[in-house]
Amino acid sequence: MELTDALRTTGSVRAFLDESVSDEVLYAILDDARFAPSGGNRQAWHVIVVKDSLRRRALRDLYLDGWHDYIAHVLAGLVPFSPLASDEDRAAAASHRDAAIATSKPDGFPETLDQVPVMLVICADLAALAATDRDLDRYQIAGGASIYPFVWNILLAARARGLGGVMTTIATRNEPGVRDVLDIPRSHIVASIVALGHPASRATRLRRRAVEEFTTTDGFDGERFSLAN
Numbered sequence: 001m002e003l004t005d006a007l008r009t010t011g012s013v014r015a016f017l018d019e020s021v022s023d024e025v026l027y028a029i030l031d032d033a034r035f036a037p038s039g040g041n042r043q044a045w046h047v048i049v050v051k052d053s054l055r056r057r058a059l060r061d062l063y064l065d066g067w068h069d070y071i072a073h074v075l076a077g078l079v080p081f082s083p084l085a086s087d088e089d090r091a092a093a094a095s096h097r098d099a100a101i102a103t104s105k106p107d108g109f110p111e112t113l114d115q116v117p118v119m120l121v122i123c124a125d126l127a128a129l130a131a132t133d134r135d136l137d138r139y140q141i142a143g144g145a146s147i148y149p150f151v152w153n154i155l156l157a158a159r160a161r162g163l164g165g166v167m168t169t170i171a172t173r174n175e176p177g178v179r180d181v182l183d184i185p186r187s188h189i190v191a192s193i194v195a196l197g198h199p200a201s202r203a204t205r206l207r208r209r210a211v212e213e214f215t216t217t218d219g220f221d222g223e224r225f226s227l228a229n
């Protein structure tokens with residue numbers, strides 16, 4: 001598959017065929033993904049392949065709890081988990097929690113996360129992360145840039161093998177629980193749970209903003225970067 005085609009068509013897959021993925025294929029995916037960039041090339045990732053059904057179910061429960069928080073935000077008309085959320089926003093989301101739980105359906109992705117063909121938990125080694133914005137008095141983001149390209153590489157490498165999946169972060173809401181389930185030491189944080197498998201279907205067209213909508217010239221308020229200019 002052409003690289004540009006892969007970039008333009010690798011959407012999230014949350015429904016899978018009842019077909020397993022061999023350890024050989026998973027190994028090959030991780031073997032490709034490891035060439036991801038990271039700050040100082042410190043490759044802070046640690047991958048846990050979760051096969052045990054009890055641990056999977058415990059992770060599903062932790063994910064589902066976070067998912068209900070997500071839906072509660074949506075029901076409250078909020079951007080879920082915005083770093084700019086006020087105390088009032090948090091209270092508004094909390095007040096919609098019961099309604100969010102009521103939206104759960106037994107065959108939904110969050111409810112059946114424990115049954116995905118491949119479940120990976122991606123951890124990040126705090127001692128190896130390049131958190132260049134750590135000293136700024138604002139929400140910190142740069143450390144994640146040393147982990148999520150690796151996670152995305154997993155999805156691209158899966159795509160190259162006809163597989164699909166999704167990067168998730170909702171379970172980070174319940175990181176202490178995830179830590180307990182998988183014996184993750186304090187030195188590491190939870191970056192993502194990734195589900196992989198043979199797609200039941202694929203989106204034919206991804207919805208993304210046009211270049212002009214997010215690119216400006218010579219400053220944030222500069223002219224739109226557009227070939228029409």
Ligand SMILES: Cc1cc2nc3c(=O)[nH]c(=O)nc-3n(C[C@H](O)[C@H](O)[C@H](O)COP(=O)(O)O)c2cc1C
Binds near residue numbers: 014166203
């Ligand atoms: C950092 C990040 C976190 C995400 N977390 C979740 C998640 O917790 N659960 C989920 O179902 N999808 C998650 N996604 C997938 C996004 O929902 C998805 O990329 C986006 O809606 C675009 O959908 P598409 O890829 O199907 O076009 C996440 C994606 C990213 C990049």
